[in-house]
Amino acid sequence: MNQTILKKCGIICEYNPLHNGHIRQIQAAKEQTGCDTLVCIMSGNFVQRGDGAVLDKYTRAVHAIKAGADVVVELPTVFAINSAQDFAFGAIKTLSALGCEYLHFGSECGDVAQLEKVAEFLLNPPSAFTKKLQENLDKGLSYPQAIAKASARYFDNEILNNPNNTLAIEYIKEIKNQHSSIKPVTLKRNSDYNSDDLMSEFCSASAIRTACGKQDFKKIKNHVPAYVFEDLTKNQYYSQQNFEIFAHGFLITSNTDYLKNIYGAEEGLHNKLFKNATLPCYDDLLFGTKSKRYTLLKIKRLILNSVLGITKANMKKAKKAKPYFKVLAINSDRLDILSDFSRCNVSDVKKLNDAQKEMYEIDKKASNLYYALCQKQGNLDVSLPMQKVDVKNKKD
Numbered sequence: 001m002n003q004t005i006l007k008k009c010g011i012i013c014e015y016n017p018l019h020n021g022h023i024r025q026i027q028a029a030k031e032q033t034g035c036d037t038l039v040c041i042m043s044g045n046f047v048q049r050g051d052g053a054v055l056d057k058y059t060r061a062v063h064a065i066k067a068g069a070d071v072v073v074e075l076p077t078v079f080a081i082n083s084a085q086d087f088a089f090g091a092i093k094t095l096s097a098l099g100c101e102y103l104h105f106g107s108e109c110g111d112v113a114q115l116e117k118v119a120e121f122l123l124n125p126p127s128a129f130t131k132k133l134q135e136n137l138d139k140g141l142s143y144p145q146a147i148a149k150a151s152a153r154y155f156d157n158e159i160l161n162n163p164n165n166t167l168a169i170e171y172i173k174e175i176k177n178q179h180s181s182i183k184p185v186t187l188k189r190n191s192d193y194n195s196d197d198l199m200s201e202f203c204s205a206s207a208i209r210t211a212c213g214k215q216d217f218k219k220i221k222n223h224v225p226a227y228v229f230e231d232l233t234k235n236q237y238y239s240q241q242n243f244e245i246f247a248h249g250f251l252i253t254s255n256t257d258y259l260k261n262i263y264g265a266e267e268g269l270h271n272k273l274f275k276n277a278t279l280p281c282y283d284d285l286l287f288g289t290k291s292k293r294y295t296l297l298k299i300k301r302l303i304l305n306s307v308l309g310i311t312k313a314n315m316k317k318a319k320k321a322k323p324y325f326k327v328l329a330i331n332s333d334r335l336d337i338l339s340d341f342s343r344c345n346v347s348d349v350k351k352l353n354d355a356q357k358e359m360y361e362i363d364k365k366a367s368n369l370y371y372a373l374c375q376k377q378g379n380l381d382v383s384l385p386m387q388k389v390d391v392k393n394k395k396d
Contacts, residue, residue, distance in 0.1 A: 050300030061328035110188025140292035
């Protein structure tokens with residue numbers, strides 16, 4: 001019996017929450033690549049900013065299917081909550097193993113050739129650039145700031161000063177590093193796509209989350225599809241405040257021997273973090289540990305890694321491990337994708353080796369913490385089945 005070869009395109013996402021700009025990209029991915037299968041690899045219940053997602057991963061995955069994706073696979077937590085390099089590494093490795101022919105992403109420049117040129121430069125930089133980069137780091141600049149300043153003499157535009165360009169370059173670097181056959185395809189983002197102004201056509205997910213936090217739902221109604229709006233207004237949100245209280249208490253009862261092994265603890269950061277844990281509140285801890293070199297984002301990720309017990313050894317093993325996949329949601333008419341995945345060089349979440357099990361236990365721990373902070377039932381990674389979405393009967 002002949003097996004149909006699927007033409008798959010991948011999108012790396014968080015959908016926190018899914019909005020009109022994301023729908024525009026999903027449609028563009030299909031049009032630009034001519035794919036017959038759109039695979040989203042999505043962060044789970046915690047995202048790259050070191051926060052919990054505004055809606056849980058199963059709800060967000062269902063939204064993606066209703067928006068036009070065919071299947072949503074979870075990006076393992078160890079990659080999802082860490083740096084852009086780690087995020088890109090895990091996503092590209094998994095999408096490659098799942099047989100994706102294309103990767104589609106948004107960028108401010110909208111030019112793959114230009115992004116590839118910068119990626120190639122950063123993979124093989126001249127010695128003068130490397131020296132300038134180190135000088136910038138020694139001055140206390142964060143890595144993103146240091147690399148942007150060091151590259152100023154080599155690139156006329158501000159390509160590295162735009163967040164989506166920067167992430168796109170990390171994707172391309174990983175495609176090259178991993179010798180992946182994935183072809184990058186980009187969509188130029190509208191100038192207002194990242195806007196915090198809820199009056200613009202495409203506002204940012206951050207602006208939507210801020211409005212939700214203030215219960216100002218009227219302002220977001222025109223920026224998200226009806227099914228997302230319904231869930232945003234009825235769901236019990238993850239409590240960042242409860243997480244901060246929990247994390248603060250956790251760090252106070254920790255010790256430096258534990259913290260020094262946590263992924264992201266470098267150059268004495270573990271000592272500073274433990275010392276500042278005795279400060280009166282979480283914000284004091286956060287801003288007391290922050291420096292010119294280490295951003296708030298870096299410290300938030302370090303704290304989340306500490307709470308979840310993600311060590312340097314965990315990350316080292318995770319990067320060497322064979323990819324696995326956990327399907328969160330799928331178009332009910334596209335169950336053929338599961339058979340296709342079973343023929344790929346990737347493990348089903350039900351058939352993991354020891355290294356993969358170590359990663360998956362972190363996924364489950366992250367989910368259980370998230371649901372506890374939402375005052376919801378835990379262990380949904382075990383008890384909740386893959387969501388099969390009937391898109392023919394979805395409510396727009």
